[in-house]
Amino acid sequence: MSKIELTRNPVIKNALKNRYPQLTVFIVMLVGYIFAIFSGLIGTPVGSRNFGIVFVWIAWWAILILVAVPFFGRGWCAVCPIPLPGEWLQRGAVLSPPDKKPKWLNLRWPKFMRNIWLQNISFLLLALFSSVLLTTPNITGIVLAAMLFAAIGLSTIFERRSFCRYLCPVGGFIGLYSQVAPIELRVKDKQTCVTCVGKPCYNGNENGYGCSWDVFPGGLTKNTYCGLCMECIRTCPHDNIAINLRPFSADLAKPSTRIDEAFKAFIMLGSAMIYAGVLLGPWGAFKDAAYHVGTSAWFIYAIIFLAIIFVILPGLFTLGILKSKSIFPLKQRFASLATALIPLGLMFWVAFSLSFVLTNASYILASLSDPLGLGWNLFGTANVAWRPMLMAILAPAQILALVGGLIWSARTAQKAANEIRTSSIPIVTFCFIVTSVMLWLLL
């Protein structure tokens, strides 16, 4: 299937090139984000009735993992309001570049941290506290505020969107899974970029800023680090930037060789399995341990959590590929073959999220009518009783997602194995085992 260039459509192109549509969405999102912070801090402490909890961890999460990431890749990053205040400070403007730039430190991000390990750590930090974070409104409020302030702080020290690129706990996995999305931002003709003077897409010009994500669009081969900020569409003097519709998982044809990305795949795969067991499973002791942060039971839970992600899953995976014949070193085989876990991990998250999203979606209606828990009934839905939705399709949908994910991963494994001239059987076996475990945990 060939690509379809969406930006050929003048309406789409103008909507992306013009700053006002994106700015409008940013402002609306920022209002919602700040409101979520304050409803977390001053609204009802009852999680199921708190706007911050319900809209962030049910509504937003459902949109993100079930729609935005699989179909739009980093589409969420294109409208995420977190960088807006910091970027305003950093750039000295909210629209086109000003004549005089503010004198912030504007440092380059340290070279040794130009990877996603910090994002792996920040995600794990939230993941280990997730039982409390997902149910306690004021903790959610504090974490949301902390992310906003961290982004503002980093914008005054480092250049571009350092928080988004290197620290955001959500951005890390969105980037990983955006590789499967059927949408991409790429240059139309690479040769044009080679001969382009000044590289305004990276350095900026009077029409826009240099890439906020520290990416040279001319070298883009995958979605992982392109945050769809749209600046290059505005700055490119040769009209050489395109948004394309493409086949799913096109980026995975060229497997990654980065170990931080490989571990991201394990972190996401393992977290989905652990959450399925702890949050949805019938084991009260696990739930208690996960919830009671700081207790010895929680420390044991944390150790098991980290062991599954960093030792057990990668260990089994490595054992599987250890003896396979290949001219490539083990580290490269490990990183390349872990690419096969990307579609599977995403489908694990889809299957897991379907459970709690469909179970808890009715809270959205109640929370919408009484967002601060003050007894309002704005839309007449404040007293809608909790009722799981579409339960009849839940199990079939989860099976479809998991089995589909397994097939998708098996195909990816074959391609990745071909690239490094080795066998895909150990990887397919590994995927089969973990999918079976996930099926058992969810069904």
Next chain:
Amino acid sequence: MKRSELISRILIIVAIVGAIGAPLYIWARTSLIHAKVAEDGGWNPDIIHANAGEPLTLHLTSDDVVHGFAVGQMDMQSVDVLPGKVTDLTLTFDKPGIYTFFCTRWCGLNHWRMRGTIEVSGPSSTPEPVSPPLYVSLGLDIDAPHSLPVVPAQKPSAIRGQQFSTNLPISQAADYYRTHSPFQIFDELSNTSLTESQRWDVVAYIWRLNTTKESLANGQKLFAQNCAACHGEKGAGNGVFADKVAGNFGKGMSNTSNGRPVDFTDAKRMLGASPALLQGKILRGGMGTGMPSWGSIFTEEQIWDLIAYLYSFQFEYHQ
């Protein structure tokens, strides 16, 4: 600065200020009464002010589990206070005074500590004369042991007792009943020709004479709502909180219950206690135990109804 840039900045600032200011402003103007289990603070605020004769509207919400709200000694239906929801309630107090409001749901071990006061002010009126409770006027030591050396061989029956009660030198007046324990009357009957079993039956008959079906039914309802959590549904001292109460209050206790909720099916304790003594225990509560004070919650009539019901664990009133 370009005009478009300026307008955009103003818009962003207005949006941020609005997103921060609007919820804070609305939140500050809405006075909710928050309910939390007693361990986490109970009612907040726990003192409410009102004016006599003027409607007082309360907005109640729970920050954790299901609670209930009622005002003591007031003829009102309790309302549920649900987590994250707001329950509106309007009350009107006829007379000035300090009223106690309390939780009516078994929300936790210290459920009974969830209390607050409504201070109702108004034009001062002539204070109504108040007589001291019966246990005070009798000078009873309600903490003194009152266990019996002997208990009836079988559950005393008011039906059988009625047959033996004719021409007996006993008073059937309420004062007589309230000021005597069942054992005291049993003892007074020792100079009659009745057997021990028959004397207990007569005592049961006297107790039945001093209550009504309505009174027993009301007592049963009050017991189920307020007492059964600790004392058990059947009065055997084995309610859902009994073990925890014993754990919290049992250490170092010198009384016979050793910190456990009293077992009303225990004839040794119950038949040695007069209604006046039980009234004192209910009114004051068990000092240093988990037994709350109910004096500000129950009316005098409710307490007598409850006491009548407590004796039903000892006596067979009906066939």
